Amino acid sequence: MKVYVNPPRNRWAKLCERPSIDREDLSSTVGSIMSAVKENGDAQLLAYALEFDKAELNEVSVTPSEIEQQAATVAPALQEAIQQAAANIEKFHKAQGSKPEKITTTAGVVCWRKQLPIQRVGLYVPGGTAPLFSSLLMLAIPAKLAGCKTIVVCTPPNQEGSIAAEIAYCCQLLGLEQVFKVGGAQAVAAMTFGTESIPKVDKIFGPGNQYVTRAKEMSLNYGLAIDMPAGPSEVLVVADRYANPEFVAADLLSQAEHGSDSQVILLGDDLKTIGDVLVIVNEQVEKLPRVALAKEALKNSKALVFDDIDTCMEFSNKYAPEHLILALREDDYWAEKVTVAGSVFMGNFTPESAGDYASGTNHTLPTNGYARQYSGVSLDSFVNKVTFQQISAQGIQNLGPVIEAMSEAEGLQAHKNAVTVRLNALKNEN
Known part of the structure; x- marks a missing residue:
């Protein structure tokens, strides 16, 4: 130093x-991988497993029996440590939940905000030089607390074609069933586009090297969201x-x-x-x-x-x-x-x-200076916060003139009319 x-x-x-790797070269390499997976699906993933992971696979899915067999090899002392860590992570993230509070902004106008789970999330768990099973805990626990309907896990295979035993144990402990032997930028591509085996997701989470991070950034071009640039x-x-x-x-x-x-x-x-x-x-x-x-x-x-x-x-x-x-x-x-x-x-x-x-606390955090704009992963990362409002007849009469005046000033007559027709209907009732 x-x-x-x-x-x-x-x-x-x-x-x-x-x-950092040269940005142009990085983008070119990752772009080629993304395109190949989009076009060829599972077949391309199997080819990349052989090329990058030196693993000859027949399929990318990890079966329940594989998870059970691998998980059984984890030493009892480590199992206990993982269970304690999982309990602490769950306790901290569970406290981040919130209950909707209805607010009356004007008489007859009630507004509130509710947390709704992102339906399909993809979790990338590094498994190369160090299988980061702790990352699976950090991502899957808040995803489950949020109520995400589909949780997809992608992690690289070893040369024998298996996922890390510790990752398998965490999958078993958390009840994760959609687990796939796919690593690197190709895993991000698979979750971005979907393949014959791997579902397309709505948001991708997880740390990784610069190739994984660039693939996550590229997934934004295809309508997905990501947790953050975590390189x-x-x-x-x-x-x-x-x-x-x-x-x-x-x-x-x-x-x-x-x-x-x-x-x-x-x-x-x-x-x-x-x-x-x-x-x-x-x-x-x-x-x-x-x-x-x-x-x-x-x-x-x-x-x-x-x-x-x-x-x-x-x-x-x-x-x-x-x-x-x-x-x-x-x-x-x-x-x-x-x-x-x-x-x-x-x-x-x-x-x-x-x-x-x-x-x-969560260890999936913004790197490379992105802490200026991004927060680390939390329960909030797995939910959409949706606003609701309910207006009564009295409420539209109270608020309507405000809406009419503002929409007319902006030159949006149809906006004004959506209020005016209601106010006229109430006048006719009387």
Whole structure:
């Protein structure tokens, strides 16, 4: 990690850049995959499974017996951990529900808003270098709480043609039946257009690499919605001189190990602390099974030292991190300075991995600066909020003249007439 001391503000934008594949090449590759799946359906998915996953498949569907067999291989201790995490995630997301409240805006005019589930949702669960079964919990639990009628799960197969055992266990635990052995941009394409086996959905969720993220973005051109642009993982840690360097180093590496295109940023106001952290990072990374990936990510990463924490927070808000860790003595105070972030982890004993797995918050978060415009996945992500209104005879008499005056001023005579005919009918009744 390269260290920058008090970089001038005119360099901040450059320092906030993320590693990325050439956009034009990325779009061309993903566009070809989308078109091929649209035209050839399941046959193309089977061909891509062989090409990309080295898996020779006869079908893309995961049968109930396959799920049962795979799930049975998960160790009891891990099953218990998954159950506890699922309970916490359900508790946190269930509290996000709301009951319709009817509001009388004018005498005889009642309005309310109701949450209705998105009918068909597609969940993408990465399963390549690390099968992220935790992502399935984060997506499927709020989808089920929302009442989504169709929940489609796509996840890559391994070379033996099976999905990860832990993902199978989560499917079994949550009662998910429409599960498919499809990964990458081709999975997004399948859920966008539908194939012989995979239903077309209305909205696609889930993290993934830059190919998956670009495919999700392209699906918008075909009338779908997506949760957010959720690409390569990132974390920004703000640490003062009271932070524990070992904890901070571990937090940085917990994101660096996601993949070679991940990025970690360290900010602080004490050069010695930053130096201590970087020494420990170099020690800890050598002990990781995914050392090669983590080292590549560290090449994309930076440490910045400023004169004070206020400036650190200002830089953090400009960077707009997916994960923000406040390893600060007065974390409550500094949390109030956060204006842009996907999810915030406060204090020395709150690792980002808690949110990734089991604290209850959702780990599907906006990356690449999209925290400026997007929120992380929540129960709201799986519902449409529909407004209702009911107007009585008294209500239209009270509100009608207002509508008539405004619609006439805008030159929309038919709008006015829709009110006038009702008012005239009420006059004739009298």
